[in-house]
Amino acid sequence: xxxINPSKFRIxxxxxxxxxxxxxxxxxxxxxxxxxxxxxxxTMGVSRAAVTLIVNDLLARKLIFEGATGETVRGRKPTFLYxxxxxxxxxxxxxxxxxxxxxxxxxxxxxxxxxxxxPTRREPKAMIEVLAAGIKKLLAEHPxxxxxxxxxxxxxxxxxxxxxxxxxxxTLGWRDVHLRDGLAAATGLPVQIENSGRACALAQMWxxxxxxxxxxxxxxxxxxxxxxxxxxxxxxxLLRGRHNIAGEFGHLPLSLDGPRCSCGANGxxxxxxxNRATLERxxxxxxxxxxxxxxxxxxxxxxxxxxxxxxGDAKAIAALAATARYLGLGLxxxxxxxxxxxxxxxxxxxxxxxxxxxxxRAALVERTVTAAAAETELRPVPVHExxxxxxxxALVAAPAFAAPVVA
Amino acid sequence: xxxINPSKFRIxxxxxxxxxxxxxxxxxxxxxxxxxxxxxxxTMGVSRAAVTLIVNDLLARKLIFEGATGETVRGRKPTFLYxxxxxxxxxxxxxxxxxxxxxxxxxxxxxxxxxxxxPTRREPKAMIEVLAAGIKKLLAEHPxxxxxxxxxxxxxxxxxxxxxxxxxxxTLGWRDVHLRDGLAAATGLPVQIENSGRACALAQMWxxxxxxxxxxxxxxxxxxxxxxxxxxxxxxxLLRGRHNIAGEFGHLPLSLDGPRCSCGANGxxxxxxxNRATLERxxxxxxxxxxxxxxxxxxxxxxxxxxxxxxGDAKAIAALAATARYLGLGLxxxxxxxxxxxxxxxxxxxxxxxxxxxxxRAALVERTVTAAAAETELRPVPVHExxxxxxxxALVAAPAFAAPVVA
DNA sequence: AGCTATTTGTATCTTGATTAAACAAACGGC
DNA sequence: GCCGTTTGTTTAATCAAGATACAAATAGCT
Numbered sequence: 001x002x003x004i005n006p007s008k009f010r011i012x013x014x015x016x017x018x019x020x021x022x023x024x025x026x027x028x029x030x031x032x033x034x035x036x037x038x039x040x041x042x043t044m045g046v047s048r049a050a051v052t053l054i055v056n057d058l059l060a061r062k063l064i065f066e067g068a069t070g071e072t073v074r075g076r077k078p079t080f081l082y083x084x085x086x087x088x089x090x091x092x093x094x095x096x097x098x099x100x101x102x103x104x105x106x107x108x109x110x111x112x113x114x115x116x117x118x119p120t121r122r123e124p125k126a127m128i129e130v131l132a133a134g135i136k137k138l139l140a141e142h143p144x145x146x147x148x149x150x151x152x153x154x155x156x157x158x159x160x161x162x163x164x165x166x167x168x169x170x171t172l173g174w175r176d177v178h179l180r181d182g183l184a185a186a187t188g189l190p191v192q193i194e195n196s197g198r199a200c201a202l203a204q205m206w207x208x209x210x211x212x213x214x215x216x217x218x219x220x221x222x223x224x225x226x227x228x229x230x231x232x233x234x235x236x237x238l239l240r241g242r243h244n245i246a247g248e249f250g251h252l253p254l255s256l257d258g259p260r261c262s263c264g265a266n267g268x269x270x271x272x273x274x275n276r277a278t279l280e281r282x283x284x285x286x287x288x289x290x291x292x293x294x295x296x297x298x299x300x301x302x303x304x305x306x307x308x309x310x311x312g313d314a315k316a317i318a319a320l321a322a323t324a325r326y327l328g329l330g331l332x333x334x335x336x337x338x339x340x341x342x343x344x345x346x347x348x349x350x351x352x353x354x355x356x357x358x359x360x361r362a363a364l365v366e367r368t369v370t371a372a373a374a375e376t377e378l379r380p381v382p383v384h385e386x387x388x389x390x391x392x393x394a395l396v397a398a399p400a401f402a403a404p405v406v407a
Numbered sequence: 408x409x410x411i412n413p414s415k416f417r418i419x420x421x422x423x424x425x426x427x428x429x430x431x432x433x434x435x436x437x438x439x440x441x442x443x444x445x446x447x448x449x450t451m452g453v454s455r456a457a458v459t460l461i462v463n464d465l466l467a468r469k470l471i472f473e474g475a476t477g478e479t480v481r482g483r484k485p486t487f488l489y490x491x492x493x494x495x496x497x498x499x500x501x502x503x504x505x506x507x508x509x510x511x512x513x514x515x516x517x518x519x520x521x522x523x524x525x526p527t528r529r530e531p532k533a534m535i536e537v538l539a540a541g542i543k544k545l546l547a548e549h550p551x552x553x554x555x556x557x558x559x560x561x562x563x564x565x566x567x568x569x570x571x572x573x574x575x576x577x578t579l580g581w582r583d584v585h586l587r588d589g590l591a592a593a594t595g596l597p598v599q600i601e602n603s604g605r606a607c608a609l610a611q612m613w614x615x616x617x618x619x620x621x622x623x624x625x626x627x628x629x630x631x632x633x634x635x636x637x638x639x640x641x642x643x644x645l646l647r648g649r650h651n652i653a654g655e656f657g658h659l660p661l662s663l664d665g666p667r668c669s670c671g672a673n674g675x676x677x678x679x680x681x682n683r684a685t686l687e688r689x690x691x692x693x694x695x696x697x698x699x700x701x702x703x704x705x706x707x708x709x710x711x712x713x714x715x716x717x718x719g720d721a722k723a724i725a726a727l728a729a730t731a732r733y734l735g736l737g738l739x740x741x742x743x744x745x746x747x748x749x750x751x752x753x754x755x756x757x758x759x760x761x762x763x764x765x766x767x768r769a770a771l772v773e774r775t776v777t778a779a780a781a782e783t784e785l786r787p788v789p790v791h792e793x794x795x796x797x798x799x800x801a802l803v804a805a806p807a808f809a810a811p812v813v814a
Numbered sequence: 815a816g817c818t819a820t821t822t823g824t825a826t827c828t829t830g831a832t833t834a835a836a837c838a839a840a841c842g843g844c
Numbered sequence: 845g846c847c848g849t850t851t852g853t854t855t856a857a858t859c860a861a862g863a864t865a866c867a868a869a870t871a872g873c874t
Binding site: 421422424425428453454456457460476479481482483484 | 858859860861862863864868869870871872
């Protein structure tokens with residue numbers, strides 16, 4: 001039951017019904033492809049005539065195409081329909097503290113080439129130049145891509161959705177940076193920008209691997225790395241909030257008098273489970289970025305710690321176990337607050353998923369209010385699946401399949 | 408941008424556009440009443456012809472009626488339209504630990520009579536009998552009510568939305584109680600049941616006082632009493648979650664090793680700000696329900712504490728100040744997690760709003776991640792506004808004005 | 815009183831959508 | 845070569861929005 005906002009509503013016009021059903025057809029082709037008109041009519045519960053008309057329209061608009069004919073036990077063979085992902089590619093960009101990655105993908109998010117690495121520049125102007133050059137090079141190397149639908153950019157920081165300004169990206173040292181217009185001008189392509197945690201959540205929602213039909217419309221992505229980024233999807237829609245900070249679960253407290261967090265407060269979840277927190281737990285003290293005595297520690301990563309834990313290093317195992325427990329305690333807050341169907345966990349620590357999942361689950365059980373909620377599905381998303389890049393691609397590609405807003 | 412759920416979608420059929428626009432008209436009449444057809448056409452951005460057709464349909468269905476003609480500077484005078492709230496009343500019921508309250512309201516939520524008080528029975532069967540008798544009596548005393556659209560019941564506990572079972576209501580000692588069917592059978596009316604915190608959020612969203620147009624579609628209601636109940640509304644829709652526990656912010660931790668909470672965990676927000684927590688802070692020790700030495704304390708309520716604070720009692724002031732601080736710290740978690748436009752705070756403690764608002768705001772500022780979010784509007788909802796009863800009424804009345812689900 | 819300008823509300827026709835039902839096309843098997 | 849079956853299309857019916865013209869009501873002015 002949704003209230004119609006009396007100051008912001010959309011009335012239905014003549015073409016609204018058609019728009020709705022067109023998008024449903026597109027979505028079904030996307031998830032069920034290959035699929036025939038008759039199958040569409042059956043799963044949609046409408047007549048084949050209606051499907052034919054919509055399909056012909058989508059064919060004329062080059063959004064789908066007819067492929068091979070399928071097999072049936074008896075009767076006329078169906079002609080299969082496919083999303084026309086050949087002609088419209090997207091470029092995904094993932095800006096991180098030290099490196100920036102580029103990926104060329106088709107409209108369904110499937111990578112069309114290897115991932116390109118670029119240096120990250122702190123100067124916004126320089127960054128735009130590097131990005132634009134990389135994008136042009138990438139597109140030039142792939143002339144088979146007829147046209148590019150746009151560029152999706154993911155940054156580790158807060159982004160204002162309306163203007164696409166990067167409000168604050170601590171690891172990049174950015175405040176109030178306006179990337180979009182410059183990049184759009186330099187590339188001649190539409191540009192979408194989003195926070196990386198949120199983009200990862202989008203990537204999961206729009207993912208097509210395995211059975212895409214079963215991906216829930218209520219999910220949360222928790223990205224654990226330098227900070228803790230969270231993306232919340234409810235009712236198939238990304239939650240942004242009034243001031244673009246919804247989903248900042250990384251800064252909810254576990255203990256008000258807990259360790260100092262980069263945000264200035266004490267006891268944030270992030271201060272317990274970030275990679276830095278885990279490493280400091282291992283070393284038994286704080287790691288200063290510029291302390292000379294920490295030179296060796298600075299090059300020691302979570303991956304190294306996980307290796308040592310697998311090698312039997314008791315201190316590494318203990319550090320991971322503690323992180324696992326705090327991870328679960330924080331996940332309990334997410335479950336109690338949002339109660340999603342599934343929580344995806346990303347970040348380097350997923351390399352140790354088998355080592356941490358039990359402790360995390362135990363902590364989750366400890367603080368969730370019902371048994372059913374305590375069993376909320378947890379799924380690790382390995383680093384090599386590149387959720388941030390897939391999220392960046394989804395920023396551009398997904399709107400083509402989104403539901404029209406009405407009422 | 409909303410993803411169409413490929414296994415749960417609704418296609419548009421012939422009447423869908425009309426349904427959408429009809430509901431928009433109804434909603435606008437509800438919020439702008441009295442309003443003319445011409446005004447509707449202007450605010451909707453459609454032709455007067457289209458409005459006339461929809462309005463005539465709604466008139467024929469007796470959902471609205473034509474009232475007096477309005478005034479204009481020049482030209483033909485408009486005929487005003489009103490929601491036909493006369494013929495369809497609703498009964499709201501608020502089941503609390505010791506007492507149960509009944510209210511008769513019209514379809515817009517306006518009370519049609521005084522609030523009736525009944526004894527609460529622990530036995531579900533007895534409770535159903537008491538409720539049904541009270542409802543019948545109430546309707547018999549008001550023969551001017553032509554028909555009753557249903558009964559909305561609010562309980563202090565978890566409710567499974569699909570079946571309307573009360574899964575767990577600690578203060579009533581209920582587990583897995585099925586009120587609806589019995590009550591529906593006894594009264595012959597449809598029955599809706601919901602958790603009280605959520606119902607309060609609904610009450611705010613569907614409220615018509617002052618300028619209803621400005622009520623945000625993203626809001627949270629925090630009800631502070633024996634426990635802490637929270638209702639979250641996003642995109643004009645109540646958030647329930649996969650297992651009906653979404654919005655259990657009362658059991659997010661402020662400190663993992665904080666005071667024991669009724670849920671079994673330590674350091675829940677509820678354990679810091681419930682009425683009991685505030686009172687115990689005042690008395691300097693735990694209050695046992697059956698301890699003989701606490702006889703005097705058991706009859707001492709939060710209202711009494713507020714009176715003493717206003718009288719200058721330093722201990723009372725300190726107890727309230729501490730509660731205010733913890734209230735703000737927990738509100739920060741809500742802001743960081745959901746980032747609503749407005750948070751409504753209900754419960755007895757709102758009687759001391761002027762005493763606590765500054766400390767609460769300061770704590771909120773302390774732990775929110777941006778300045779804009781720290782300024783999230785806080786509004787007290789006094790007890791005498793009966794948000795739970797209005798929420799119960801909205802359970803039955805609001806669906807008539809809800810947006811059709813499509814795509 | 816009558817005319818004019820103005821606004822509200824209605825009627826009519828066109829366009830475009832879904833729906834139902836008939837029809838054409840393709841195909842395997844007897 | 846016919847039959848049953850399934851896919852995909854065509855056609856006519858129905859219904860909604862949109863455009864436009866029109867009728868109705870009203871105040872002000874002459």
